[in-house]
Amino acid sequence: MDQTRPTYGLMAEFDDPTALVAAARQTYAEGYRQFDSYSPFPIHELFDAMKCEDRRVPLFVLLGGIVGAVVGFGLQAWVSAVAYPLNIGGRPFISWPMFIPVTFELTILFAALTAVLSWILLSGLPLPYHPVFNVPRFATASQDRFFLAIEAVDPKFDRKRTFEFLQSLGPREINDVEA
Amino acid sequence: MDPKPATTSGYIRPPVIEPGHTFTSVTEKISAIVLTRRHPFSWFFGLTVGFLMTMMLMMALTYLLIKGTGIWGINVPVGWGFAIINFVWWIGIGHAGTLISAILLLLNQDWRTSINRFAEAMTLFAVACAAIFPLVHTGRPWLAAYWLFPYPNSMGVWPQFRSPLIWDVFAVGTYATVSLLFWYTGLVPDLATLRDRAKRVWVARLYGALALGWRGSARHWARYETAYLLLAGLSTPLVLSVHTVVSFDFAVSIIPGWHATIFPPYFVAGAIYAGFAMVLTLAIPLRAIYGLQDFITMRHIENMAKVMLVTGLIVGYGYVMEAFFGWYSANRYESFMIWNRMTGPYAPYYWALIFCNIITPQWIWFKRVRTTPILLFMVAMVVNVGMWLERFVIVVTSLHRDFLPSSWGMFHATRWDYMTFFGTIGLFVTLFFLFIRVLPMISIFEMRTIVPGAKVKGAEPH
Numbered sequence: 199m200d201q202t203r204p205t206y207g208l209m210a211e212f213d214d215p216t217a218l219v220a221a222a223r224q225t226y227a228e229g230y231r232q233f234d235s236y237s238p239f240p241i242h243e244l245f246d247a248m249k250c251e252d253r254r255v256p257l258f259v260l261l262g263g264i265v266g267a268v269v270g271f272g273l274q275a276w277v278s279a280v281a282y283p284l285n286i287g288g289r290p291f292i293s294w295p296m297f298i299p300v301t302f303e304l305t306i307l308f309a310a311l312t313a314v315l316s317w318i319l320l321s322g323l324p325l326p327y328h329p330v331f332n333v334p335r336f337a338t339a340s341q342d343r344f345f346l347a348i349e350a351v352d353p354k355f356d357r358k359r360t361f362e363f364l365q366s367l368g369p370r371e372i373n374d375v376e377a
Numbered sequence: 378m379d380p381k382p383a384t385t386s387g388y389i390r391p392p393v394i395e396p397g398h399t400f401t402s403v404t405e406k407i408s409a410i411v412l413t414r415r416h417p418f419s420w421f422f423g424l425t426v427g428f429l430m431t432m433m434l435m436m437a438l439t440y441l442l443i444k445g446t447g448i449w450g451i452n453v454p455v456g457w458g459f460a461i462i463n464f465v466w467w468i469g470i471g472h473a474g475t476l477i478s479a480i481l482l483l484l485n486q487d488w489r490t491s492i493n494r495f496a497e498a499m500t501l502f503a504v505a506c507a508a509i510f511p512l513v514h515t516g517r518p519w520l521a522a523y524w525l526f527p528y529p530n531s532m533g534v535w536p537q538f539r540s541p542l543i544w545d546v547f548a549v550g551t552y553a554t555v556s557l558l559f560w561y562t563g564l565v566p567d568l569a570t571l572r573d574r575a576k577r578v579w580v581a582r583l584y585g586a587l588a589l590g591w592r593g594s595a596r597h598w599a600r601y602e603t604a605y606l607l608l609a610g611l612s613t614p615l616v617l618s619v620h621t622v623v624s625f626d627f628a629v630s631i632i633p634g635w636h637a638t639i640f641p642p643y644f645v646a647g648a649i650y651a652g653f654a655m656v657l658t659l660a661i662p663l664r665a666i667y668g669l670q671d672f673i674t675m676r677h678i679e680n681m682a683k684v685m686l687v688t689g690l691i692v693g694y695g696y697v698m699e700a701f702f703g704w705y706s707a708n709r710y711e712s713f714m715i716w717n718r719m720t721g722p723y724a725p726y727y728w729a730l731i732f733c734n735i736i737t738p739q740w741i742w743f744k745r746v747r748t749t750p751i752l753l754f755m756v757a758m759v760v761n762v763g764m765w766l767e768r769f770v771i772v773v774t775s776l777h778r779d780f781l782p783s784s785w786g787m788f789h790a791t792r793w794d795y796m797t798f799f800g801t802i803g804l805f806v807t808l809f810f811l812f813i814r815v816l817p818m819i820s821i822f823e824m825r826t827i828v829p830g831a832k833v834k835g836a837e838p839h
Contacts, residue, residue: 215830215831215833216833221488222595223824234594235595236592237593237598238400238404238593238822239566239568239597239826240598240673240826241833242602243596243833244595245599248595250599251599252599252600255607256603256607259604264644273527277536277538281533281535282535285433292727293539297538297704299547299618300538300544300547302618303544303550306555306611306612306614306618309611310551310554310608310611310612310615311554313604313607314604314608316600317601318603320599320600321601323587323591325590326585326590331592337573338573339573340572340593341400341573342400342401342404356675
């Protein structure tokens with residue numbers, strides 16, 4: 199393999215989820231942190247092995263919901279009491295029980311929009327180009343194969359030693375990922 | 378996957394996916410429908426019929442915009458006719474999709490996996506058909522903008538937030554948006570699969586753009602799953618609220634036959650009932666035509682039939698309670714309304730509705746019927762009709778006998794009413810046929826998770 203060209207990292211391919219989870223666990227134990235696993239479906243054991251729970255998503259969704267509730271109620275109160283007050287037999291302008299349905303709907307709307315935007319944007323998507331796609335075999339990552347890539351930016355990354363480490367995990371094959 | 382659990386009666390419960398499938402076979406089988414397989418004659422036939430009916434809808438709507446709502450059968454006293462009937466019918470049908478994708482996900486029902494994608498698509502298309510009616514029933518939809526949406530306009534007029542009709546705008550608008558987000562979120566990993574399997578460059582580019590550069594990274598999956606679960610949690614109260622708000626359109630008024638506290642739960646149950654009938658109406662031909670019996674097994678068909686039976690019984694309870702309230706209220710208008718419904722000029726509609734929605738689904742108690750797709754399909758079709766009749770009875774019989782006998786009248790639907798209604802069915806069919814042509818109708822990545830090989834061996838219990 200050509201060692202002079204810039205490289206994104208090394209990618210190992212595995213046959214089944216069990217092997218990938220074991221590999222991810224060992225890679226983490228070995229001290230690597232800048233690595234990622236790729237699978238055609240979500241594997242919960244893998245999230246544990248890589249410790250990649252993102253606690254910001256629920257927090258953002260909660261904030262989105264709160265903003266939606268405030269905007270929803272505020273809009274109706276402002277319209278009904280300030281912008282367009284209708285005096286109907288002296289009834290209160292801010293008749294809050296009648297504002298609950300719209301407040302509720304906007305709470306859900308804002309929270310749901312935040313949920314979708316969070317998973318997309320926090321994952322750095324949309325991203326049309328990524329170096330891992332340079333490995334031809336990687337097309338199967340969305341179908342039936344399992345991959346683990348250790349990135350060159352990891353301080354522990356050393357092409358030769360990392361290659362040997364990946365070899366010890368019993369992959370099907372190892373590829374260089376061009377940057 | 379667990380071995381088939383045998384019950385004491387020796388009956389073996391069908392699995393959620395037939396044995397022998399792998400990641401590869403699931404991926405190939407579902408994506409081939411979009412990418413490589415030739416489409417059957419029935420697909421072209423269905424699309425043609427749907428398209429012609431959509432053209433009929435366009436004609437009916439164009440004439441409506443030229444002449445106004447006078448072309449419909451509505452008049453005093455029946456000022457709400459087909460538009461609201463069809464709106465409630467379509468919105469109700471949409472509810473099953475969200476129920477399957479959100480509520481069954483939260484309840485950890487693995488059988489939802491094979492049916493959630495096309496049920497969600499059904500929801501979106503049903504909501505699209507529903508949304509046409511409140512828009513065009515104003516006759517001048519471009520004016521509806523400032524009646525419905527709170528935006529600063531040159532007249533300084535704002536919507537009335539104390540009206541259920543405005544709540545409806547927000548409920549249906551939110552429902553359509555969240556359903557679309559939920560559906561798209563579920564689609565992204567499958568779009569990546571199609572991108573990687575596409576043979577032609579432009580097809581790969583198209584799916585690639587829609588897939589947002591998804592690469593199946595575990596860090597993304599973790600975030601994705603959290604967001605998906607939260608969306609399901611948000612959709613659950615949302616779907617219950619939507620038909621509740623729709624029922625408020627009626628229940629907040631003071632018309633006998635509408636002004637009833639039972640309306641919200643009764644409408645929600647009716648919506649799920651109608652929706653499951655429609656899911657069965659779509660699923661039974663789909664699995665036969667595309668050979669998807671491995672993925673949509675008898676287990677799915679039976680479970681859906683059972684949900685239909687239960688919600689049908691809740692709806693039946695609603696009918697009984699309506700009659701009971703009419704009598705127990707000791708209000709002469711209420712009791713007249715229910716008596717008129719059962720014996721008045723629209724009595725045939727009422728008894729047809731009882732036959733379709735209460736009597737026919739009782740066949741589902743028989744296992745033979747639950748496990749014979751063609752019989753179940755017929756029951757579901759009858760329920761589809763029955764749920765439309767239910768809305769017809771609620772809307773028309775409550776209005777046509779006004780408080781004063783001098784204001785009594787009858788409702789006669791015109792050809793434009795029927796053209797608009799059947800036109801939306803055509804639109805629904807067209808959208809659905811296009812959907813099964815260009816997108817995977819079963820969630821591929823979720824099917825992979827129920828393949829036997831998906832279990833991580835030797836992992837500590839999670």
